[in-house]
Amino acid sequence: MVYPTVPVLPMLIDQPQSGEMEDGDTVPAINMFDRNTGPASNAGIPSLTMPAGVDANGLPLSFTLDAPVGRDDALLALGVALEAVEPATPAPQLAW
Numbered sequence: 118m119v120y121p122t123v124p125v126l127p128m129l130i131d132q133p134q135s136g137e138m139e140d141g142d143t144v145p146a147i148n149m150f151d152r153n154t155g156p157a158s159n160a161g162i163p164s165l166t167m168p169a170g171v172d173a174n175g176l177p178l179s180f181t182l183d184a185p186v187g188r189d190d191a192l193l194a195l196g197v198a199l200e201a202v203e204p205a206t207p208a209p210q211l212a213w
Contacts, residue, residue, distance in 0.1 A: 118184040122166050123150050142203035154181055163189045165196045169205040175210050 125136040125146065132204050151165045157164045169178045184192035 120153055120181055120183075122179040122181045124152055124155060124173050125149050127174070129174055129176070157181075157183050162186060163192050165192050167196060167199055168203070170204075170206060175207070177206060184202070 123207060124138075126163050128134055128136075128146055135143050136146055136149050138149070151158075153168075163186070164181050164183050166179050166181045170182045171177055182192060182195060184195075
């Protein structure tokens with residue numbers, strides 16, 4: 118399975134640290150960050166997060182891959198294959 122690691126774009130440090138969910142509710146950002154990855158982690162499903170470029174602000178984006186239980190080897194092999202063909206993700210520009 119492939120899905121976004123987090124359901125929101127990264128937030129700049131000087132932006133409000135909250136986001137809007139699909140139902141229109143505004144919630145603290147920390148409540149959204151593990152929404153996608155928490156279920157697999159809690160179920161013991163092997164997962165691998167891969168870089169996926171940067172957003173318009175230069176902040177990193179990523180996607181997560183899940184594999185069946187016990188297939189860590191296949192997941193890591195897929196990660197190595199993807200890493201070999203995906204372009205390098207530039208480091209974010211820090212403003213401090």
